[in-house]
Amino acid sequence: MKNIARKTLDEFIIERQEDFKYSTGELSRLLNSILLAARVVSYKVNKAGLVDILGAVGTTNVQGEDQKKLDVYANDVFIQTLVNREIVCGIASEENDNFITIQGLDEGHNNKYVVLMDPLDGSSNIEVNVSVGTIFSIYRRISPIGSPVTMEDFLQPGVNQVAAGYILYGTSTMIVYTTGRGVNGFTLNPAIGSFYLSHPDMRCSKNAKTYSINEGNYVHFPQGVKDYIKYCQEEKDERPYTARYIGSLVSDCHRNLITGGIYLYPSTHKAPKGKLRLLYECNPMAFITEQAGGSATDGRNRILELQPTELHQRTPFYCGSANMVEKLKDFIAQADEKETKK
Ligand code: AHM
Ligand code: MG
Numbered sequence: 001m002k003n004i005a006r007k008t009l010d011e012f013i014i015e016r017q018e019d020f021k022y023s024t025g026e027l028s029r030l031l032n033s034i035l036l037a038a039r040v041v042s043y044k045v046n047k048a049g050l051v052d053i054l055g056a057v058g059t060t061n062v063q064g065e066d067q068k069k070l071d072v073y074a075n076d077v078f079i080q081t082l083v084n085r086e087i088v089c090g091i092a093s094e095e096n097d098n099f100i101t102i103q104g105l106d107e108g109h110n111n112k113y114v115v116l117m118d119p120l121d122g123s124s125n126i127e128v129n130v131s132v133g134t135i136f137s138i139y140r141r142i143s144p145i146g147s148p149v150t151m152e153d154f155l156q157p158g159v160n161q162v163a164a165g166y167i168l169y170g171t172s173t174m175i176v177y178t179t180g181r182g183v184n185g186f187t188l189n190p191a192i193g194s195f196y197l198s199h200p201d202m203r204c205s206k207n208a209k210t211y212s213i214n215e216g217n218y219v220h221f222p223q224g225v226k227d228y229i230k231y232c233q234e235e236k237d238e239r240p241y242t243a244r245y246i247g248s249l250v251s252d253c254h255r256n257l258i259t260g261g262i263y264l265y266p267s268t269h270k271a272p273k274g275k276l277r278l279l280y281e282c283n284p285m286a287f288i289t290e291q292a293g294g295s296a297t298d299g300r301n302r303i304l305e306l307q308p309t310e311l312h313q314r315t316p317f318y319c320g321s322a323n324m325v326e327k328l329k330d331f332i333a334q335a336d337e338k339e340t341k342k
Contacts, residue, residue, distance in 0.1 A: 122248030133250025208260025
């Protein structure tokens with residue numbers, strides 16, 4: 001049996017306090033608030049299968065409260081927790097059209113961080129009991145402390161992230177996060193509500209043999225991506241590769257972090273900018289993946305260097321094992337070159 005010292009996330013955060021540059025403990029407290037919300041959402045997600053028995057969405061539960069869809073519920077829980085603890089000055093969520101300004105008790109907007117999140121990604125998977133996740137991304141505000149947050153606090157390139165992470169509600173609930181000094185994963189012991197360090201210093205292998213894409217959209221993919229898929233399927237050298245697609249970004253990226261692989265969500269004819277959101281999904285996943293030694297691109301540019309222009313901006317997204325991402329970029333560049341020569 002592996003002898004892993006039992007270290008809780010709280011102990012880890014205290015031990016690694018020096019990771020939190022400029023810290024007055026604010027970022028640690030912020031992470032703790034996210035953990036609190038994660039525990040509440042985890043409990044609710046685990047009970048999702050009982051909804052038919054205890055009351056369907058849209059009906060009233062025994063306490064007389066309306067049953068909410070889980071993604072709306074998760075959004076409310078994360079926002080309420082962060083608002084109640086007055087730990088951030090602003091929140092942007094995939095579920096809300098606009099960002100939320102948080103006014104401190106003294107109306108001073110004194111906190112320095114903003115949080116961007118996708119409270120329950122892949123929520124269409126819930127009804128079939130497949131894993132879903134929460135994704136979050138934390139930035140220092142640009143506007144002066146003491147004033148209300150502005151759009152520019154949220155529209156920062158991913159390289160400015162101070163921390164990012166995801167919570168995976170899977171066979172176990174896990175949190176995986178980075179503050180820019182590697183990636184660590186913690187698993188929830190639901191009996192006592194503590195997260196334990198289970199995946200120290202996660203590394204994404206440079207080479208791997210798994211590709212992860214919704215191939216049902218194949219005919220709509222750009223030529224470079226089609227060529228790469230054919231390359232993955234070719235019987236040569238270490239190939240063909242294996243395809244694995246859960247259709248839940250957190251789960252697919254988590255698998256790739258652990259066993260290696262590439263995740264692809266390209267532009268399609270129907271969705272020329274792709275499906276995934278730069279600020280809530282791609283930037284945090286790119287930061288985590290790079291910190292684990294992998295890479296992330298929109299096909300031509302590093303995801304973390306893209307300058308966002310709107311909150312709900314979408315982008316094509318390719319992320320995972322560095323050499324696989326590099327190979328994909330070669331195919332895209334070759335297809336671009338052929339296109340310009342036409
Ligand atoms: P969502 O934010 O509406 O849940 O959509 C994001 C999800 C990702 O988790 C997943 O990787 C992708 O959409 C799957 O999309 P598709 O069903 O088109 O393959
Ligand atoms: Mg999402």
